[in-house]
Each structure stands twice: as C-alpha cells, then as structure tokens.
Amino acid sequence: MQMSNTLLRRLYFGYNPAELCLRLEANADLGRYSIAVYLSGEESGRVNAHVRFGGTSAVVENHGMSLGWEAALNAGGATATLSRAAGNDFWETVNPIRSVAFSQRVVEWRLPLADVGLRLGDNVSLVVALALDGVLTEILPTGEAVIVTLAPLG
Numbered sequence: 001m002q003m004s005n006t007l008l009r010r011l012y013f014g015y016n017p018a019e020l021c022l023r024l025e026a027n028a029d030l031g032r033y034s035i036a037v038y039l040s041g042e043e044s045g046r047v048n049a050h051v052r053f054g055g056t057s058a059v060v061e062n063h064g065m066s067l068g069w070e071a072a073l074n075a076g077g078a079t080a081t082l083s084r085a086a087g088n089d090f091w092e093t094v095n096p097i098r099s100v101a102f103s104q105r106v107v108e109w110r111l112p113l114a115d116v117g118l119r120l121g122d123n124v125s126l127v128v129a130l131a132l133d134g135v136l137t138e139i140l141p142t143g144e145a146v147i148v149t150l151a152p153l154g
Contacts, residue, residue: 007033008140009105011128015113015150017120019099022071024107024128024140033130033137035107036072040065040125040145041118048085051129053136065125065145069116071109077102082115113150120152 007030012023022037038051047066070083070091080097099110118124125145130138 006138006140008128008130008138011126011140011146013126013146013148015120017153018113020109020111020113020116020118020124020150022109022111022126026105029104030102030107030130031076031104033132034072034075036070036129036131037109038065038067038127038129039069039071039111039116039118040067041069041116041122045117046085046087048087048089048091050089051127051136051139052091053129053131053134054089065127067127071097071111071116073100073102073107073109077107080109082111118150120150123147123149 007026007028009027010025014021024035036052040047045068047068049066051067052070068085072083073080080100082094082097083091084094086092097109101108113119125147127145128140129136
C-alpha cells in the first residue's frame with residue numbers, strides 16, 4: 001500500500017504462524033503524531049465504527065470497516081498499547097505492545113495473532129490512522145480498508 005503527497009507513505013505487512021508484522025513508512029518525521037493500526041478479523045467480537053479521534057475529522061475517515069482492535073503508538077514512540085473495541089467507539093486497553101520499533105520515519109509492530117483473535121486462514125482488514133494533538137489528520141488507505149488473507153504457510 002503506497003501513497004504520495006501525504007505524511008504516510010507505505011504500509012508493509014507480513015505474517016508467520018504466530019505473528020502479524022507491520023511496517024509503516026512516512027515522508028517526514030512522525031515524532032509528534034499518535035499512530036494506530038486498526039484490525040478487524042472474522043471474529044472480532046465487539047466492534048467500533050470509528051478510529052480513535054475519528055469524530056474530529058469526518059472527511060479523513062472513510063474505511064468502511066468494523067474495527068475490533070487498535071495497536072497504538074503514542075506521540076514520540078514512548079509507549080504502545082493494544083486495545084480492544086468496547087463498542088460505541090470506546091476502546092479498552094488490553095496490554096502493552098512490547099514488539100514495536102520507532103524511528104523518525106518508520107514504525108514496526110509485531111502483534112501475536114492470538115492476542116488479536118486471529119489464526120492462519122483468517123481474513124484481516126487493516127487501516128492506519130495518524131493524529132496530531134488529538135485530531136485525526138490522515139488515514140491509510142484513503143478509501144476502503146485493505147483485506148489480507150493469512151493463508152496457511154508451507
């Protein structure tokens with residue numbers, strides 16, 4: 001997934017039998033932004049219709065998916081948390097994300113499949129959101145969410 005003339009540049013994704021691996025690249029420094037990847041699997045349970053801070057910019061958010069999980073990185077990359085949709089656009093923190101790497105223009109996450117209710121063979125929808133000072137500024141992709149099949153390996 002790639003964009004131009006925006007802050008977010010590319011999102012790479014891959015997986016192994018135990019983890020979903022994501023790499024986000026930017027065209028400029030991400031240090032001041034809150035960054036989150038939203039996931040929705042086939043059995044997400046409770047879902048939210050909007051990303052965090054989605055109500056701050058209706059023009060930006062147009063993914064069309066029901067959101068089950070949020071892997072969020074606070075501004076500056078100091079902490080990352082995994083949250084589950086609680087319904088009504090509320091999020092409840094599940095645990096810290098320990099497998100995250102942050103630099104000025106790149107963020108990488110490794111999310112255990114079991115932690116987000118996924119297994120090989122499932123379809124997962126992905127969308128990335130960027131917020132500055134609590135205001136949603138950008139979303140990737142700009143249209144509908146990307147759907148990836150976690151095909152069995154081998």
